[in-house]
Amino acid sequence: MDRLVAITGIGVVAPGDPGTKAFWDLVVSGRTATRTISGFDPSPYRSRVAAQCVFDPLQAGLGLQEVRRLDRAAQLAVVATREAMADSGLELAQERPERMAVCLGSAVGCTMSLEAEYAVVSDSGRRWEVDHTYAMPHLPDYFVPSSLAAEVAWTAGAEGPVNMVSAGCTSGLDAVGYACDLIREGSADIVVTGGTDAPISPITVACFDAIKATSTHNDDPEHAMRPFDRTRNGFVLAEGAAVLVLEEAERARRRGARIYALISGFAARSNAYHMTGLRADGREMAAAIDAALAEARLAPEAIDYVNAHGTGTRQNDRHETNAFKRALGDHAYRTPVSSIKSMIGHSLGAIGSIEIAACALAIEHGTIPPTANLTEPDPELDLDYVPLTARERDLDAVLTVGSGFGGFQSAMVLTRPGAVRA
Amino acid sequence: MSAVITGLGIAAPNGLGTEEVWRSTLAGTSGIGPITRFDASGYPVRLAGEIPGFEVSEHVPSRLVPQTDRMTQLALAASGWALEDAGVDPQRFDDLEMGVVTANSSGGFEFGQRELEKLWAQGPEYVSAYQSFAWFYAVNTGQLSIRHGMSGPTGVTVAEQAGGLDALGQARRQLSKGVRLVLTGGMDASLCPWGLVAQLPSGLLSEQPDPERAFLPFDTGASGQVLGEGGAILVMEPAASARERGAPQLYGEIAGYCATFDPRPGSGRPSRLAAAMRGALDSAGLTPEEVDVVFADASGVPELDRAEAEAITGLFGPRGVPVTAPKTMFGRLSSGGAPVDVALALLALRDGVIPPSVNVTAPAEEYRLDLVTEARPARLRTALVVARGYGGFNTALAVRQI
Amino acid sequence: MSAFTIEDLKRIMRDCAGEEESVDLDGDILDLRFEELGYDSLALIETTSRISREFAVQLPEDELGEIGTVRDLLALINQRLSVSS
Incomplete structure (x- = not known):
């Protein structure tokens, strides 16, 4: 019998207040968490807006040594892991650590700490031969981003396969896809998976400035990210983490766990075209959607909602609109499509997992989160992008997609337990 | 497949x-x-x-x-x-x-x-x-x-x-x-x-x-x-x-692979390195006796060397399998290290010779390893490659001639 | 400030973005579009940002967006140079 993959625990630290409930309340409200950057002086930068987590690590339950040791991306991931584990109701003492795995996604790893430490050892960029006598003891953990996965594994007590998937902005989807394979093939019964990134630091803001990818609605930060809107001009950089507890579904049912959703299909493809560019036709994203639907053994018509990549660039909006039409055919015109990035920004390698969490919660609550800030629809785009207001609707199957630098295109299908396949 | x-x-x-x-x-x-x-x-x-x-x-x-x-x-x-x-x-x-x-x-x-x-x-x-x-x-x-x-x-x-x-x-x-x-x-x-x-x-x-x-x-x-x-x-x-398609050669197959993770340092629980090695053999349907050579992770840090030696001898017995570390000639290549070892293992199978670990002139007796310090001709069909990542990551992969 | 020449542009483009094997940058390229020379938008961004710094000239994003050929870019740069000098 096929081993199916169930989501039994969710932990989210997203822009705005921490915790899954605060996250869900925000994204169904249509309010946004995009603000002027407050972590450093943004005045020399082209884009001065970001979506930041209201996160106090001590208040979130971390100890002083953890705060010192852990990069912010690790702090977010550990706190999300604790919430997800508690939410799953798993009793760790009764689990076999060797049957538990971790696969964590992150695009830029410990970049904040690396930059902060670089600034010290280089004396603000004054020396190429940086001064090792100023190197702090945890620097090697920041150098090796898999330390993020190690922290999650220690938090969860996992001793099976543990690794990190770092596929840029599709990391949060690809890590969960990898985790599903571990369960299906029998390498693990439980996988603690998700994504984390904390990139709001000068080097990341500067590199997106350089390619003009981020929004310059600096005078209206709360409405800066406008996917599918005529006035969009780029994405808003964000931070965050989402961690999911995945379990082999039969086992989850036996222990009476709450099953939010099943992950029924996943695929990753590449456009083999450009490191940052997208071709308008959406061919490879459509190929990823086709493959994810095939793995889920679903017809395109089964999809009730599409969580879009929705990064607020003209290029992306056309690309994915065409990909949805290509993969779903006429059904694309009847399917609500929305982007929660309009509210919580684009947290690179974390957002894919945050969006999976949103899809699972959408199925659980029968609610489709809206696309905020969509007040002047782009006349070139002709799908239903769920402007401004959430919608009540029973959801049996939802699709979530992501695109990333490197040309990566990923797609995942989630289904309501019992709704589509036994 | x-x-x-x-x-x-x-x-x-x-x-x-x-x-x-x-x-x-x-x-x-x-x-x-x-x-x-x-x-x-x-x-x-x-x-x-x-x-x-x-x-x-x-x-x-x-x-x-x-x-x-x-x-x-x-x-x-x-x-x-x-x-x-x-x-x-x-x-x-x-x-x-x-x-x-x-x-x-x-x-x-x-x-x-x-x-x-x-x-x-x-x-x-x-x-x-x-x-x-x-x-x-x-x-x-x-x-x-x-x-x-x-x-x-x-x-x-x-x-x-x-x-x-x-x-x-x-x-x-x-x-x-x-x-x-x-x-x-x-x-x-x-x-x-x-x-x-x-x-x-x-x-x-x-x-x-x-x-x-x-x-x-x-x-x-x-x-x-x-x-x-x-x-x-x-x-x-x-x-x-x-x-x-008529490929010019099939160097060998990926016969088995396994990944494990060590418990948090200080937990008192044992390393999971041996479990990764055993898991790779199990998934390949191999017994330890069928492994002809081990390409070791070969840390060079004494306590990590000891842990790996214990894992190897625990699985293969004392001096039970030739062990080599060509990375003594490269240094640690991070993510590139193990793929190089896999490539060298496949070439070793092709040519029937185990590449050496260089400069190791005084192998620690207590480790009880058959460490290959000069190129050694041998009949080789199966090799096990071991890799550890900073922070407690263990992986092992078996390659086999076909 | 002296005028910005095609030789300046070729030097900076080679440094910032290399050159396509099938293209002869030293040929008659003035009326060719950058994509015909094998340069994508990234190459153009990297090049124009270097020109801005090296020649202390402001090149507005919307005007750069209108650039098609090599001649267009040279004209824009020289026009902006004459404004700022």
Whole structure:
């Protein structure tokens, strides 16, 4: 019998207040968490807006040594892991650590700490031969981003396969896809998976400035990210983490766990075209959607909602609109499509997992989160992008997609337990 | 489905290109020496395994040079060698049937140091448009897929040294889902001042100034690790499909693979390294007696050497299997290390000779290992490659002749 | 401030973005579009950002967006140079 993959625990630290409930309340409200950057002086930068987590690590339950040791991306991931584990109701003492795995996604790893430490050892960029006598003891953990996965594994007590998937902005989807394979093939019964990134630091803001990818609605930060809107001009950089507890579904049912959703299909493809560019036709994203639907053994018509990549660039909006039409055919015109990035920004390698969490919660609550800030629809785009207001609707199957630098295109299908396949 | 390796491309400190590295390795030629790429005189570590003579203009199109870090340039070169070795012209395949899954660990770190310097010393407007992708961990997978027109499944695994085998494991999964070819392996090259300094506080690096005494895994004189740059890119295909297209050679199959993770330090629970090795054999349906050689992780840090020796003798018995560590000639290549070991293991199977561990003149008796210190002819059918990643990651992968 | 010449542009383009093997940058390229020379938007961004810094000239994003050929870019740069001098 096929081993199916169930989501039994969710932990989210997203822009705005921490915790899954605060996250869900925000994204169904249509309010946004995009603000002027407050972590450093943004005045020399082209884009001065970001979506930041209201996160106090001590208040979130971390100890002083953890705060010192852990990069912010690790702090977010550990706190999300604790919430997800508690939410799953798993009793760790009764689990076999060797049957538990971790696969964590992150695009830029410990970049904040690396930059902060670089600034010290280089004396603000004054020396190429940086001064090792100023190197702090945890620097090697920041150098090796898999330390993020190690922290999650220690938090969860996992001793099976543990690794990190770092596929840029599709990391949060690809890590969960990898985790599903571990369960299906029998390498693990439980996988603690998700994504984390904390990139709001000068080097990341500067590199997106350089390619003009981020929004310059600096005078209206709360409405800066406008996917599918005529006035969009780029994405808003964000931070965050989402961690999911995945379990082999039969086992989850036996222990009476709450099953939010099943992950029924996943695929990753590449456009083999450009490191940052997208071709308008959406061919490879459509190929990823086709493959994810095939793995889920679903017809395109089964999809009730599409969580879009929705990064607020003209290029992306056309690309994915065409990909949805290509993969779903006429059904694309009847399917609500929305982007929660309009509210919580684009947290690179974390957002894919945050969006999976949103899809699972959408199925659980029968609610489709809206696309905020969509007040002047782009006349070139002709799908239903769920402007401004959430919608009540029973959801049996939802699709979530992501695109990333490197040309990566990923797609995942989630289904309501019992709704589509036994 | 049997996943076979049909093409190898190696860039290592003792050679560029598969046959050059293999010749140097069998001859015991080490690539470890004084750091030349920057002034290391002020640092406690002054040795590394540098790749000499890599003329980027000979291997990478001019348009790609300004936008790539050295590790990506090496990966582009190695991928070309691997495809050539496999007799693959990607244009003759459906682009969606070819995937790319590589491991990485430190990204384009030298590129990143240059851009950080511009940002902090001059200002944001000096940061390159290429920084947004040139330094990140996924860049090699992205650039290889574009360079060779491969639109199939992609992936990037990160677990320091162990991630190199995770990539091969993930590549095999993609083949089992119906893909016809995956370019896989790993490449890292972070020999810049910031890359060295970021690793110094680990306490794992040897401060020995003598290149012949600095990296001595399993030796009584072991004093730590030496960093190196390089890696290997491999062509992996289903055996049936490789035969059908008339691949020039099938080096061997990926027979088994397993990954485990160690408990939190101080928990008192035992290491999970032996479980990874056993898991790789179990998944291949192999008994320990059927393994002809082990390519060890070979840390060079005494307590880590002891843990690995215990895992090996626990599984194979004292001196129960030949053990070797050609990385004594390269240093630790991060995500590139294990793919190089897999490539060397496949060449060892092909030629019936175990490459040596060099400079290990006083193997610690207490480890009870049959350590191969000179190239040793042997009948070889199966090899086990072991890799550990900083932080407790363990992986093992078995290759077998077919 | 001296005028910005095609030789300046070729030097900076080669440094910032290399050159396509099939293209002869030293040929008659003035009326060719950058994509015909093998340069994508990234290459153009990297090049124009270097020109801005090296020649201390402001090149507005919306005007750069209108650039088609090599001649267009040279004209824009020289026009902006004459304004700022």
